[in-house]
Amino acid sequence: MAIALWRQNLQPASFRGVPFYVHIDAKAGGRRVVLHEFPMQNTPYAEDMGRRARRFRVTAYILYSPVLIPDYQGARDALIAALESDGAAAQLIHPTLGVDTVVVDTYAVTERLEEAGGYSEFEIEFLEAGTTAFSTPTANTNSAVNTTAQNAIQTFQQSPIISGLGIPLGTAPNITPTNPLGTFGG
């Protein structure tokens, strides 16, 4: 019997390169809509404010296997470390939903030693990482005004109108010394 196509397309799940098995895999998204309802009007207005951030809820598990996972505890701890590690977003490979760049929101790991030893179940909630919204550099136009203003003062002082007076900075006056400076004005 031929293997179904969806089974052929299954990807081995992993997060930060740490593999795990998947029991349930869910993806949630949508649009951010603000609903405006107006007094005395029958028709509301649903304002679309953009796409909602995607959320991925994964029920994962690590299962002891003498062949595939002989070090059950090591595999479990490696996944916990990957979920708790510092740093930026990382790649999540779903078995069926493809590859996404996500951050970990929360996770919970459960072991049922009496019923199922060598089996740990993870409830993980991933969030779409997206991009940094506020990193676009903008010009400091405020300080540009002050710089231009100070440069302008220097320019104005070197104006030909001032130098045209015939009294370059720091030189002696070209007026008759018999007129004391204090008597100017009449």
Place this chain on the structure above:
Amino acid sequence: MSITKPALNEAVVIGTSIVNNLLAALPSAASNVPTGTSFVTAAGDLLADMASEIVVTGEFWADLANVFELARQSGVTYASMDSVRMAAEALMPVGNAGQAVQDYAIQISLVELAQILAATTFKSRDGIDASLTSINAAFIDAIDTAANNFDWNSYQALIALRGTVALDLNNREQTLPRIIFYNFPTTQPALYLAQRIYGDGSRGVEIAQENNAANPLFMSSPIRALSS
């Protein structure tokens, strides 16, 4: 070309008038703070030595710019600085020295106006629009004068300064709300209006001040307030 005695006299009269106007523009509370004291001292020194500084040391131009800078740093407002500029524009010197002092003082006052606007925190787009209109009008005559004097460097400096101010104000305008008018069927207390408009009752005083309310308990429509 040298400066004549009548021309120097006129320049001193023009310069004295401008510095006195600047001193009058100083807020009374600012005369006690360190910058205000420095301003008053510098202005006094310049008034005492103006003739000497123009014809002997040539320090007048730098000192006048310094007095303007200190005036701005002492808290002279945009409106006061603009009135100093307009008073300088209204003077009618005939000699070359007097005209040079007048043109230079107008240019420096524009520099100070630009810097005052750069340091101003605006609350609404309408405030920025009004300032932009005001300073654009202030630049027109100074730019024409520089062009008529074939003073290309000053002309370009003025154009660049006006452009930078316009860019800065337009840039900051994008993030601000507009002032709009709200209508309510009856008179309402400012506290209630603040809660209705902003969802923040603590901004009642702001609304009362914005609308020059005679009594903040009974404010009648239309109410001037920010759009967000």
